Amino acid sequence: MKPAAFDYIVADSLEAAVAALAGAGGEAKIIAGGQSLVPMLNFRLLKPSVLVDINRIPGLAFIKESEKTIEVGALTRHHQIETSPVIAKHLPVLGCAMTHVAHLAIRNRGTIGGSLSHADPAAELPMLALLLDASLEIASASGRRTVAARDFFLAALTVDLNDGDIVTGITFPKLPAKTGWGFEEVARRSGDFALAAVAATLTLSGGAIAQARIAMTGVGPTPRRAGDAEALLTGKPLGPDLIEAVIKLVRAGVEPESDLHASADYRRHLAGALAGRAVAAAWRRAQGKTA
Numbered sequence: 001m002k003p004a005a006f007d008y009i010v011a012d013s014l015e016a017a018v019a020a021l022a023g024a025g026g027e028a029k030i031i032a033g034g035q036s037l038v039p040m041l042n043f044r045l046l047k048p049s050v051l052v053d054i055n056r057i058p059g060l061a062f063i064k065e066s067e068k069t070i071e072v073g074a075l076t077r078h079h080q081i082e083t084s085p086v087i088a089k090h091l092p093v094l095g096c097a098m099t100h101v102a103h104l105a106i107r108n109r110g111t112i113g114g115s116l117s118h119a120d121p122a123a124e125l126p127m128l129a130l131l132l133d134a135s136l137e138i139a140s141a142s143g144r145r146t147v148a149a150r151d152f153f154l155a156a157l158t159v160d161l162n163d164g165d166i167v168t169g170i171t172f173p174k175l176p177a178k179t180g181w182g183f184e185e186v187a188r189r190s191g192d193f194a195l196a197a198v199a200a201t202l203t204l205s206g207g208a209i210a211q212a213r214i215a216m217t218g219v220g221p222t223p224r225r226a227g228d229a230e231a232l233l234t235g236k237p238l239g240p241d242l243i244e245a246v247i248k249l250v251r252a253g254v255e256p257e258s259d260l261h262a263s264a265d266y267r268r269h270l271a272g273a274l275a276g277r278a279v280a281a282a283w284r285r286a287q288g289k290t291a
C-alpha cells in the first residue's frame, strides 16, 4: 500500500521543527529514521497531514561523554551506538543490545529518539533506557523538559509526549565501578523483534551485590523492571539458589499476552530463564571474568 497524501516539511533547525509541529495543530508527525513510521504510513495506520523531517537539524546526532554521564543525541543512529568506543567502554550492555536491533540496513537509519518515541513493546532501547535509569530531553513550543525513562513509557506505543514535542537527547548515567552486565534475548530469527529479552547490571561491594538492576522487554505493553528480584539480590552474593529464586520471582511478576509469535506461558518461561542467565553473566563480569 501507499501512504495517504501529506505535506512534507524539512526542518533545518530545532526552532523550525517545533514551529512546524505547533502550526499543524496535532496533525503532524515527526520523521527521523522512518523505519517504524513509514510502514505505519504505508499500512495507513497513521494518516498525518504533515510530516516534519528532522534529519537535517544540526547537532542532534552525537555521543558525548562527561564526568558522570553519556549523552546521546536523538538523531544518533543505532549503528553509531553499536560501534561507539565510548558506549563500549562505559555502557557495554547498551552496545551489546544494539546488535539485536533489526538488521544492519535498519540500524543505519533508525535513531534512538525514534525508537524510544515509538516504544514498541518488544524493542530493546526502551528496556535499556529503563535499566540504566536514563532521562529524556524534550523540546516543544512551550519550552524544554526532562522526563525519567521510568515515567516515559505509558502503554504499548504510547509515551509521555504531547503533539509538538520533540525528543532531543537521552542522558545515561555511567555504570558505577565494580559493575557487571548481562543481556539475553530470544527471537525467532536474527534481527526479529524479541519474543522476550532481559538486561541486568550488578554492582558489587565487599563480595555482595550492592545494587541490582533487571529490565525486561516483550513481556508486557511496556518495558519493566523486576523490582522484587532486584530487592532479593541486594546485599547477597550470587549463587545457584539465589538465581533459582530470581527466576521464580521474575516469572511470578510478569503478565505477558499471547499473540501470533508466542504464548503468554512461553514468554513468562523465557523471562525467568533469560533473567537467570543475565544475572549470572553480570555477576561473572562484575568479578572481572568473561561472561
Ligand SMILES: Cc1cc2nc3c(=O)[nH]c(=O)nc-3n(C[C@H](O)[C@H](O)[C@H](O)COP(=O)(O)OP(=O)(O)OC[C@H]3O[C@@H](n4cnc5c(N)ncnc54)[C@H](O)[C@@H]3O)c2cc1C
Residues within 6 Å of the ligand: 029, 030, 031, 032, 033, 034, 035, 036, 037, 038, 074, 075, 100, 101, 102, 103, 106, 109, 110, 111, 112, 113, 114, 115, 117, 118, 120, 122, 123, 124, 125, 161, 165, 166, 167, 168, 191, 192, 193, 194
Ligand atoms: C524489519 C524491521 C525490524 C525491526 N526490528 C527491530 C528490533 O528487533 N528491535 C527494535 O527495537 N526495533 C526494531 N525495528 C524498529 C527500528 O529500530 C526503528 O528504527 C525504530 O523503532 C524507530 O526509529 P526511527 O528513527 O526509524 O523512527 P521513525 O520511524 O522515523 O519514527 C517512529 C516514531 O517516533 C516518532 N519520532 C521519531 N523521532 C522522534 C523524536 N526525536 N522526537 C519525538 N518523536 C519522534 C515519529 O513521529 C514516529 O511516531 C525494526 C524495524 C523494521 C522495519
